[in-house]
Amino acid sequence: MTTSDLVGLRIKTVRRQRGLSQAQLAHPELSDSYVSLIESGKRTPTPAVLELLAQKLDCSLSYLINGVTAEQMEDIELALGYARLALENGEVSEARTRFNELLADNNLTGLTSLRQETEYGLALATEAGGDLDAAISILLRLREEDLPSERQIEVAIALCRIYRESERLAEAVEVGEQLLVGSARPAWTDLLVELGGTLLAAYIERGDLLRARQFAAELLNAADALGTPRSIVAATWMASNTAQITGHPEEALSFSERAMAVQLENGQPRAIARMRLALAQKRLEARPHEAAAVRDTLRNAVAEFEQTSTSTIQRARLQVELARAESITGELDQAVEHAVAGRNMLPKSGMALGAEADLLLGRIYGAVGRSQEAAAHVTAARDWLAPLPDSRRSAATWYATAETMEQLGDSDGAVEAYQRALACAGL
Known part of the structure; x- marks a missing residue:
């Protein structure tokens, strides 16, 4: 049913409940034939006509338009606000429950935007x-709908980011380029610059550094033209990432x-919070002598x-990076604790971060002569990467x-791992 059909059906239903004929509802402002056309979905009433009909039918305008009363609409908007607040406050499980409860509410069905x-x-x-994977499924379903332009970009940003976090880089790039590459790209906005930053991160992850440098310059120019804090943050941060990966750590820190x-x-x-972590990572890489200060920042x-x-x-x-800083400062017990905590938060396979956590553990155990445990963690790192x-x-x-592996005396395993590294780099 179209929106006009639904509006017409609601008017017809309420009219009959009130015991009115079409002529009685129409008189004196409208013709009964016009009311008939509205009720059959063949005419879309103007806002003024809808307001008039709501008054004559003694019902809310919200009900005629959306199929819910003003009170029901208020309840839905309040529940959505609580769900958003729970998510923003880090109460992820509660937020997920509240969003699911809202979607189970039949009153939400006709409220497309909400x-x-x-x-x-x-x-x-x-x-x-x-x-x-579940987040990707939700976003893919949403992307198939007729979305407002801003929501379409927001969905693309989230989908591009999650594909990248899932190591599905080709799909991350495809999502970003659909909106940003080609002659049909709209004029730059804050949201498009943020999408550009997410796409640029995917270019960096897959090693397309020439394209990354070119695109970073394009984003900086767009942000300078817009002059908004949101675009400046997105573009400047990605310029930093590009400088870091191309071997300019101090320039990266400055950006x-x-x-x-x-x-x-x-x-x-x-x-x-996310930017504070990433800044600490850059600082630790560029200035390892500041590891103690970085460690304190990460603990906070x-x-x-x-x-x-x-x-x-x-x-x-955050846990893995904190473990890295603690290992540099010689706090090995704490480093092990945080590396294990970070690794255990991750899915069971296919995450480079999991490999980094196990490699860090392997190096720590190797440094204190616990070679068996060190070898087990290196094997686990290979399982993450495979x-x-x-x-x-x-x-x-x-x-x-x-x-x-070479440090632990596994020469054959080291050769194989070097070969995998070369293959991943396209060599």
Whole structure:
């Protein structure tokens, strides 16, 4: 049924409940033939006519338009607000429950915009809970609908990001390029720059560094033209990532610190938390002598992550990065504790982050002479990596695996891992 059919059916139903004929409802402002056409769905009433009919039928305008009363609409909007708040506060399980309860409410069926917003919220809550495949399924269903342009971009950003986190880089790139590449690309907006940043991250992950550098410059130009905090953060942060991966760590830090300064003034808690972690990672890589300060920053960030709706993957990344900083500062027991915690948050296979956690554990145990445990963790790292597609990150992690195996005296395993690293790099 079309919207006009549904509106007409509601008018007809209420008219009959009130014991009115079409002529009685129409008189004196409208003709009975016009009311008949509206009720049959052959005419779409104007807002003014709809308001008039609602008054004459003694019912709410909301009911004629959406099939729910004003009170029901208020209840739905209030429930949606609570679900959003739970997600923003990091109460992921509660948020997911609230979004699902809303979707089970029959009154939501005819409220297309609110229903789409609820499904989008459920996808984000599902992502935050670590169920990336389920989040992708929700977003793919949503993308098939006729969405407003802003919601279409938001769905693309989330889908591109989750595909990247799932190591499905070709699909991440495809989602971003559908909206951003080609002559049909709309004029730049904040949301499109954010989508561009997500796409750029996928280029970097799969090792397409030439395209990444070109696209980073394009995003910076777009952000400068827009002059908005949101676009500046997205473009500057991705320029930082590009500088880092192309061997310019201090330039990367400079870009990152500029982005963080803007984010602190204008960003949401979840975005600030994620950026704080990424900035600490860059700082540790560029200035390992500052490991103690980075460690303290990351320890403070644990509570911040728990209080916001950062995803399980992000919380795992925080734990692994904290373990890395602690291993540099010689706090090996704490490093082991955090590396294990991060690894245990992840799905059971196909995650480069899981391999990084087990490699770190292998190196720690190797350093204290516990060679059997070290070898077991290196084997576990190989298991994490084996199902992954070729990418820059996979190549780097295979290379680190090979180095660790070599340090542990497994020459044959090291040769095989080096070969996998070369294959992932396309060599």
